Amino acid sequence: MAERGIFSLLLALVLFVLYCVIWALCVLGWRTARTRYAGRLMPSRMESLPSSSAPGVTIIRPLCGLDNNLYNALESTMKLDYPKYEVIFALQDEKDEALAVVKMVIEKYPEVSTRIIIDDRKVGVNPKINNLMTPFEQASYDLLWVIDATISVGPGTLGRTVDAFLETSSFSSSFDSDLESTQLMSDDMRKPPVKGDVGLVHHVPYAVVYQRTWGSLIEQAFLNTTHAKMYLAINATAVDSCVMGKSNLYSRANIASLTTPSPTLRSRPNPPSGLAGFSPFLAEDNMIALGLWHELGLKHAMTSDVALDFLGALSVRDYINRRVRWIRVRKKMTPIFAVLIEPFTESILCGIYGAWAIDRIFIANRVAIFFVHMVIWLLLDLSVRRSLGANVKGIGPPSSTPLFVVAWLAREVLTLPIWLYGIISSDVTWRGKRYRILNSGEAVALDE
Structure with missing residues (x-):
């Protein structure tokens, strides 16, 4: 006893x-x-720069089908308070229903630099990676902001995100010393990353529900409380990478330098590097973030912005299947x-x-x-x-x-x-x- x-x-x-x-x-x-998040959003220093001085950003929206609130989500990236960016809408099928929505958005905002890329190439099982391959290669700028189709962002989000990316980066000093210069940041971004620099900026998702089904309400309760609380806590401790891929900004050069974590691909005579090296994984966002953290020694940063995630009409079974999958x-x-x-x-x-x-x-x-x-x-x-x-x-x-x-x-x-x-x-x-x-x-x- x-x-x-x-x-x-x-x-x-x-x-x-x-x-x-x-x-x-x-x-x-x-x-x-x-x-x-509870305080007032501060303006970005980038918003007041001329386009010749600001670092350019390529926004990539990978699309597949008519996701919930698609028009409003895509439109949000056309109304950003940022002086120099382009938007690439990526699809894999010219018959994709999302294409008609994309064309409506582009027609409404002719002043925004936009492109539609349709390419059915397949490098692995992950459809998102397949959809991103060509946009990654054809992007005009080194800074890439990949945003999921259901995500809407605020007008000042991009500026604050670039601020966070440049905050401790090795190439930020030359930018800070002469904000009015016409030197493009892409030249500095080709330099090897320095350990301790920021290699990725991400945003916590905040779920919005218009169609109140029990599945969508339960998913909203999860994302806006437990998930957000633990996501923020783990990132605050900074003991390891913890990233979702709904809204991520990073350097194309950094991604290109990553080796594949896939044992299957590493066993090949010439294993792919960069983005293609993550194609065997469904959670490519997590694997890329881990690569930046452990292989390149790059930190992750967050801003005071949320990624508005518009949920569709989910059944309880849909919610259960989502959680089980991940x-x-x-x-x-x-x-x-x-x-x-x-x-x-x-x-x-x-x-x-x-x-x-x-x-x-x-x-x-x-x-x-x-x-x-x-x-x-x-x-x-x-x-x-x-x-x-x-x-x-x-x-x-x-x-x-x-x-x-x-x-x-x-x-x-x-x-x-x-x-x-x-x-x-x-x-x-x-x-x-x-x-x-x-x-x-x-x-x-x-x-x-």
Whole structure:
């Protein structure tokens, strides 16, 4: 009996430490959301520059089909407060329904430098990489901003993003010394990157829902609270790369210098480098970010802007399939410890083991502790949601807090069953095609 008592006490101490760590991350994510996003957006120094002095940026919008709110999302990149940029709309099929929307947007904004690239080339299983290959090669500028089709951005986002990219970069000193010069930054960007420079700027997604289905509401609750909170916390600690590919700006030269992380491609006599080297992975955004971080030693930065993600009418099953897909991809691309610890970072399971540990160590009321834990967790999540949405008021329908709380509760209850279902298989479905995720993180198409 004494041994059991000592074992349970040691277990309680371990779980209590874990509980404190998870809460520390939650508070860090909440604090980051409050300090970075709740204040007024500051103007970029780039906005006042003449086009001859500003670093040029190529915006690439990879498209496939009629994504939700496509016209407004594409239009947002035509109304940027930035003196020198071009927009490339990338498709792989001339019969793609998105093409008609693209042409309407271009016709409305003839003053913006735009191009449509249609190329059906295929370098690997990842359709997004296939769609990006030609735009990467034909972009006029070294700085590339890749934005997903469902994402809308604010007018000042690009300027602040370039500011963040140049903040500690080795080539920023010459730019700062003579802002009025006509020297193009692309010349400096060809220099090898310096360890510690910024190699990627990304934005936290903020979900907007017009069609209120339960699946879309639950997805919105996930993205605007738990996901955002942990995403901001991990990036604030800067212990490792943590990046989503919805809105990323980086240097083409840096991407071109990356070696492929694919064991399959490395076994070839002449393995591809650069963007093509990431084509075997469905989570190419994560792999590219890891390459910039570990291979080139380049940091990642974020701005006070959010990437507005317009969700379609999702069913609950659609939501579950999304989460399952990325759990199965993630479990092959991250250390096994990170995969196994994931459920312990969620509110309900965290509250259960935290309440038990506190009761075992300090002798307290477990039910009361769990209730207080859940209430504070919810209040923190609601605060994160308000902070992220502070500068995008008026976009989307008026929010209903009670409805949001119900969706939030549904998300929390579904978390553990979804995780358990996700880890039992390595097969995923993405855009109607089936893939199997290998131990290397690579994907193999099952329908071919």
